[in-house]
Amino acid sequence: MSLIIKDMVNMATKRLEASGCLTPKLDAEILLLYYMGTDRSFLFAHFGDSMDDKRCEAYFELVDERATGKPLQYITGRQEFMGISFFVSDSVLIPRQDTEALVEEVIKIANENHKTLGTLNILDLCCGSGAIGVSLAYYLTKVKLVATDISTKALSVAAKNAADYRVSGKIKFILGDLFAPLKTGAFGKRHFDMIVSNPPYIKSDVLPTLQREITEYEPLIALDGGKDGLDFYRKIVAEAPAHLKKHGWLLLEIGYDQAQDLCELITADGRYGDVEIIKDLAGLDRIVKTRRKK
Numbered sequence: 034m035s036l037i038i039k040d041m042v043n044m045a046t047k048r049l050e051a052s053g054c055l056t057p058k059l060d061a062e063i064l065l066l067y068y069m070g071t072d073r074s075f076l077f078a079h080f081g082d083s084m085d086d087k088r089c090e091a092y093f094e095l096v097d098e099r100a101t102g103k104p105l106q107y108i109t110g111r112q113e114f115m116g117i118s119f120f121v122s123d124s125v126l127i128p129r130q131d132t133e134a135l136v137e138e139v140i141k142i143a144n145e146n147h148k149t150l151g152t153l154n155i156l157d158l159c160c161g162s163g164a165i166g167v168s169l170a171y172y173l174t175k176v177k178l179v180a181t182d183i184s185t186k187a188l189s190v191a192a193k194n195a196a197d198y199r200v201s202g203k204i205k206f207i208l209g210d211l212f213a214p215l216k217t218g219a220f221g222k223r224h225f226d227m228i229v230s231n232p233p234y235i236k237s238d239v240l241p242t243l244q245r246e247i248t249e250y251e252p253l254i255a256l257d258g259g260k261d262g263l264d265f266y267r268k269i270v271a272e273a274p275a276h277l278k279k280h281g282w283l284l285l286e287i288g289y290d291q292a293q294d295l296c297e298l299i300t301a302d303g304r305y306g307d308v309e310i311i312k313d314l315a316g317l318d319r320i321v322k323t324r325r326k327k
Contacts, residue, residue, distance in 0.1 A: 212268075
């Protein structure tokens with residue numbers, strides 16, 4: 034017995050809809066394309082084709098996996114970010130489009146200051162999948178990055194992404210908590226033109242209220258920002274000046290409601306200049322940017 038592809042997608046859509054999936058038809062189609070190793074144009078042209086029992090069974094196993102709440106990206110192993118297809122596993126957060134605002138702002142700064150900066154030296158804290166650092170290395174010609182993360186598995190994912198896009202020579206990945214690995218060894222005296230980070234910033238008591246795709250599958254260590262969501266920001270704001278060049282930039286991704294709190298932290302520190310808040314495509318506060326005074 035075989036099934037027509039159109040009927041398979043419809044059956045999968047109903048299965049995912051019943052499981053609470055927010056985009057059941059889209060996910061059903063993406064899973065089929067992933068299984069078949071083809072693109073959307075093929076799907077539209079072959080909706081009337083049939084598939085044998087063995088292939089139908091394999092496809093519906095993927096659908097069942099998605100129905101448990103497992104993110105689509107962890108099933109397919111891919112997520113697009115900044116026009117790049119990144120490899121992801123459940124060892125890293127899935128890159129979000131919101132974070133593209135951070136990368137785009139760094140590229141803007143680099144383009145506006147390329148004559149005075151030369152090669153841009155950037156520190157990427159909590160690098161995770163490498164989405165930020167690899168994107169910057171891919172799109173900027175004159176850049177060198179150091180990327181840190183506390184997870185060895187996350188660094189392996191990031192290193193793979195760097196290798197896949199042939200930018201490994203521009204990025205040094207090192208294991209450690211925030212600035213800790215920079216305080217010893219070869220990196221101890223290094224100062225950067227820019228420090229960027231998308232740190233954990235979700236309030237601890239909010240985490241259980243998030244959708245199951247996040248709470249049951251994504252690494253909570255990369256999400257939990259402490260009681261008020263500001264634990265990592267306090268550490269970064271306090272320690273960044275020791276690793277920034279004079280007038281070096283600090284850019285941090287934030288939650289939509291954290292701009293005021295972070296601006297107050299930066300202003301109270303006294304070692305930074307003006308603070309700018311940058312919005313994402315949805316019009317929400319997303320990036321806080323400032324510079325070391327001296």
